[in-house]
Structures are given as structure tokens and as C-alpha cells.
Amino acid sequence: MTARILVADDEDGLRWVLEKGLRQAGYEVVAVKDGTSALGAFEAEPFDVVFLDVRMPGLDGLTALGRLREIRGDACVVVMTAHGTMDTAIQAMQRGAYDYLGKPFDLDEVLLLTERALTAACRRCGSSAPSSAATRACKTSTRPSVA
Amino acid sequence: MNFEAVLAGLPDAVIAVDSDLRIIFWNSAAEVLTERSARRAEGRYIKEVFSPDASVVRRLGETLATGESRSEAESVIERADGRRVPVSIITAPLCGRDGQVEAAVVVLRDLSRIHQLEAEVRRGETLAAAGRMAVGLAHEVRNPLGAIRGAVQLLGREIGPDSRLREYTDVLLTEVDRVNRIIEMLLDLARPIQLRAVPLNLHQLLERVTLLNEEGARERGVTMIRRYDPSLPPILGDEDRLLQVFHNLVRNALDAMGRGGRLTLSTRVSLNPLFGKMDLGAGQRSMVEAQVTDEGTGIPAGVRARIFDPFFTTKDKGLGLGLSICHRILEEHRGAIQVESAEGRGTSVTCFLPLAK
Numbered sequence: 001m002t003a004r005i006l007v008a009d010d011e012d013g014l015r016w017v018l019e020k021g022l023r024q025a026g027y028e029v030v031a032v033k034d035g036t037s038a039l040g041a042f043e044a045e046p047f048d049v050v051f052l053d054v055r056m057p058g059l060d061g062l063t064a065l066g067r068l069r070e071i072r073g074d075a076c077v078v079v080m081t082a083h084g085t086m087d088t089a090i091q092a093m094q095r096g097a098y099d100y101l102g103k104p105f106d107l108d109e110v111l112l113l114t115e116r117a118l119t120a121a122c123r124r125c126g127s128s129a130p131s132s133a134a135t136r137a138c139k140t141s142t143r144p145s146v147a
Numbered sequence: 148m149n150f151e152a153v154l155a156g157l158p159d160a161v162i163a164v165d166s167d168l169r170i171i172f173w174n175s176a177a178e179v180l181t182e183r184s185a186r187r188a189e190g191r192y193i194k195e196v197f198s199p200d201a202s203v204v205r206r207l208g209e210t211l212a213t214g215e216s217r218s219e220a221e222s223v224i225e226r227a228d229g230r231r232v233p234v235s236i237i238t239a240p241l242c243g244r245d246g247q248v249e250a251a252v253v254v255l256r257d258l259s260r261i262h263q264l265e266a267e268v269r270r271g272e273t274l275a276a277a278g279r280m281a282v283g284l285a286h287e288v289r290n291p292l293g294a295i296r297g298a299v300q301l302l303g304r305e306i307g308p309d310s311r312l313r314e315y316t317d318v319l320l321t322e323v324d325r326v327n328r329i330i331e332m333l334l335d336l337a338r339p340i341q342l343r344a345v346p347l348n349l350h351q352l353l354e355r356v357t358l359l360n361e362e363g364a365r366e367r368g369v370t371m372i373r374r375y376d377p378s379l380p381p382i383l384g385d386e387d388r389l390l391q392v393f394h395n396l397v398r399n400a401l402d403a404m405g406r407g408g409r410l411t412l413s414t415r416v417s418l419n420p421l422f423g424k425m426d427l428g429a430g431q432r433s434m435v436e437a438q439v440t441d442e443g444t445g446i447p448a449g450v451r452a453r454i455f456d457p458f459f460t461t462k463d464k465g466l467g468l469g470l471s472i473c474h475r476i477l478e479e480h481r482g483a484i485q486v487e488s489a490e491g492r493g494t495s496v497t498c499f500l501p502l503a504k
Binding site: 011012013014016017018020021024055082083103104105106107108 | 282285286289290291292293294295296297298300301304323327
């Protein structure tokens, strides 16, 4: 099964790049432009990794991160920010983010991070690591129970 | 104590003239301010000491003629060597028993220290404002930059590693990264610097800087001269940050000396009346001066006030952030930085840093 990635960023260009880059690497990608849509998508469908921008209109990334973790305690979320301050990164990690990505990022770094996140997610659910980047070897993305 | 002793001890320059504008009193602060001794000034006409159209001469003349006091909040006097010093002027008549004006006195207050302090505060404010702007700018620029970088990488993959178009995507990536580095440097101005201040041997630190710049000096035919005070006690500072400061200053000095010359590094315990002692929170602390002096082109007078502005540079290449960052680092050390320059003769940058004890 193909691993599923959710991307939430209000920047059209960045969203396009992430969607395209991750799709080319073989992942199934859903891209949304705000935190509320990200929550809606996450509740409706299973995702293995979520890329979440910190500053978005309406529901910001850090709040959305908290809600995602409430919906599914083991949600694997990577937080993205253009601020470049460690404060945001620390806050995100304290709220349970898997990792932190500063903009502008390197696409190879994004793909590497996705693989690592998938491996970590597999380890958490007790199955073996995925055999390839785009292959989901565990069932982390089973439909979540809605609180 | 007689009045003459009181006047002699005042920190402001006091000069008295008789009704013919001949100097009858010249206190020691006047000697320091004008760099002319009382012995050489007293007995001479004031217009022989200052130029006849100088404010101080004019104001004393008016006071003698009218019996009224005159004042100027901002004026200048010229020293013997032609250097101009900003001063404030207040004159007053001296009357005899019959009420007639017999003489006049002028009090000159040296404003250069106040101007230096004001400039220091202004510099700090400018840099803080630039830093705040950088934080806002960083977010707005990094988002599109991220999209450009990602799109170029995707394009690179489409055209493959062997395509002749690869050169174009490589240039784009390099330049995007350069823009990001510029933003990083600007953000450095805004971020609070976490100093790891420890007692440091300033001379060892300066030697590391000279080692780093030895090759550059050789290439330009520059001789490095050390004038270190061998008894200098340790300073309190962050080694990496201070290396950054002095490396920057030495590189600037070398860049200013395209045709060779001498670059002098000197140290001493400061006797500077303005920055010689600083309050570090637990009382006054003595300061050390570390000076980088070059014999380069000097900084044109017209741009001297802007050299600490972010992105201001006189070089063909360079971002113009070096001195802004130096200023910021010294400020975090509770120190200060001063620049003196003479066009065609060279520049001297003095850093004031606190002693460890």
C-alpha cells in the first residue's frame, strides 16, 4: 500500500512543490490550504505523515497540531515554519511534533524526513519498517476514531 | 578657597575678556577644550586665538556692547590644529561697582561626548528597528523562496543530471541559498545573542585573528604590527563572538589597504572619559581598549555617520552587515565601538570591552 501524506500550507507555491515532490517520490498526497481543512481531512481519511505550516489563516499550525494529536495520539506531524526561530521548533516538539522543518527547505531533506517519519511510525505500531519510501508496511493510517 | 580656584576646577571651559576683548582668564578646562595653554592665551585678544568671526568672539562682543547675556545651544570652536569641537556657549557681563560693563565671561561646554552618546543610542535604535523589520521580512521572503527552491529542484529532476540546462538550475539554487543566507544574517541582528562570557586573554584572541588574516595581509603587502600592553588583565567576553568582531575589523582594514601599509593592533586599559568605565549591573567596571588601525583610504566624511547602518557598504563586494553585527556584539558585552577616520590617511576602530574583574 502507498503511504499517504497530508500537506497543509497556505502558500500556493510551497503547497504545489511539496505535493509534486512527494507524489514524484511515489507517495499519495492530499494538500490543503489551512488548518481547519487539515483537521477535516485528517478526521475523514487516514494519513501516515502530516506536514503542517505554523502560520496559516484561521487555525494556526501549532493549534492544529494539538487537535491532530487529540484525534490520534500517535499522529506523525512535521511542522514547517519560515520564522527561523528555535522558539517555534521547541513549542512544536513540546506539543508532540515528530520533527521541524525550516523554510526554505531542500526537497531531498523533505523526502528523507518523510522516510524517517514513516519508519518511526512503523516502529511505534510494532511492524517492520517500510521496504521503500512510498510503501506503507504497517497500518498506521487506519481510519481514526473520531473523538 | 578663592573664586579663581573654583573657576579653575570647573569641568566647563571658562574664559573672561576685558572691555577690549583681551583675555584675562582662561581655566584649565579651556586649555583642554581648545588645546591652548592659559599662558599662551591670557593677554592676547580673543580674535587672535579664535577666528574673528567665530561665534564665541561675536557673542562676547555683543555682551560687552549691550550688557546682556547671550547663549547658543549648538555651536563650534576651532582648535589650533583646525579640528572643530561642538560646544554650547553662554556669555555674561561682569560689571563694576558703578554698574558699567567692565568685562565679559563665556562658559563653553564640550558637546562631543554628548554627541557620541547620542550617536551610540541612535545606532542601537536603528539596528533594533532593522532587526524587527528582518523578522517580518524573513517570513514573507522565505515562503516564496521555499517555493522557488523546491520548483527548481523539481525542474532539475525533470531535465536530468546530464542536461546542459542543469547549469541554469544550479545557478538558481545557489542564488536562492544566497538570499536565504542574507536573511539569516539580518535575523542575527534581531536575535538576542546568547553570550558565553568567560575571562579571556585578549592578546591570544587577537593572535588567532592575525593568523587567520596572515595570507590576506601578505597578498596586499600589509605589515601587521602589535602594540599590546603586556600587563593587560583578562577581559570578560565570548570568545567566538569576539573573534567574529576582530576578524571583521581586520578584514575591513585589509580591504582598505589595497596598496599595502601598516595595520596596527593595540591594547590598553582604557582612560577614555566616556567609555573607560561601564556599569555592568554590579557596579562600575574598568574597560579595555582594543584598537585596529589601518593606513588605508579612510572613510569619506559624508558617509561616516552611516557605517553602522545595515546594508551600508563602501566596498564593491560585501553586504554591509559587518559593522552592524560588530556593534551588536559589543553592545551585548556592555561595551562600545568607536570609529575615527581621516580620508586618505586611514581609519582607527576602537572596541571597549570589560575587564574580567
